[in-house]
Amino acid sequence: MENFQLENKDSIETKACNAIRKAILSGDFPPGKKLVQEQLARQLGISRMPIREALKQLEIEGLVKIEPYRGAFVNEVDTEAIHENYVLRSELEKMALEKAYPFITEKDLADMDSLIKGMDQADHEAFVQTNIDFHHLLLKRCPWKRLSTFIQVLWNGYSQQTPEFLHGQMEKSNEGHKQIVQALKDQEPERASSLLHDHILNTGKRLIAFIEAKDG
Structure with a gap:
């Protein structure tokens, strides 16, 4: 299946988690499917241990239910939980950028520009x-x-992989990045923070629309 493979980043556990999450959100692993550790490990070419830890993380996210003596099963995707995740991210990251602004350096801005240029040329995985x-x-x-810790917890989920599901998401996302950085350069932290807030919230809305259209 094209949506079930490892990505070239992070730890083996994170790669396994991303691969299983992607297969669930894309519909390759439908609700009710039993996720057999040995089979998943064999398909991904890794040991069972990272699969076991990945399934625990996906249970926290609500995508998987682990039943004693029966194993792990794919849950119905909870769009309300996804909505909650993105609303929380939008508010907390807005606040974090407001707090960060006085300490952002010229080098930080230059590095942001460099990352933005890289995203303009990137494929899905690199993006x-x-x-x-x-x-x-x-x-x-x-x-x-x-x-910052709360935000990192919220990032450990759907956020990472939306460019792989949503048509045109990479272009929309990077245009938002450019606007945020320009506002920082213009010394308008409130505008930059508001742009970040809307950038995150709109991504969540597009992801939910994608899931509902797929299930409809």
Whole structure:
């Protein structure tokens, strides 16, 4: 299946989690399907341990249900949970950028420009990783460490893979990045934060529309 394969980034556990999540959200693994660890490990060419840990993470996200003595099964995709994730991200990342703004350097802005240029030329897989790098750089100067931790938890899920599902998402997303960075350069932190808020919220709306259209 084209939507079930490892990506060339992160740990083996994260790769396995991303591959299974992608297969679920794309419909390759339908609701009710039993996810057999040995079979998944064999298909991905890895051991069972990262599969086991990946399934635990996907259970936290609500995509998988692990039943004692029976195994792991694919859940119905909960669009309300996805909506909650993106609403929380939009509000928390808006706040984090406001807090980070006084500490963002000229080098940070130059590095953001470099990442944006890279995303203009990237394929889906490269875009996913560069997009993660961009958002981390955008918020890395935030002095509120608990806030940063909350945001990272929300990032461990759907956020990473939307460019692989949504038609035109890479172009829409990178145009949003350009607008955010320009607002920072113009010394308009409130506008930059509002743009980031809308950038995240609109991505969530497009992802939910994709899932509902696929299931409809």
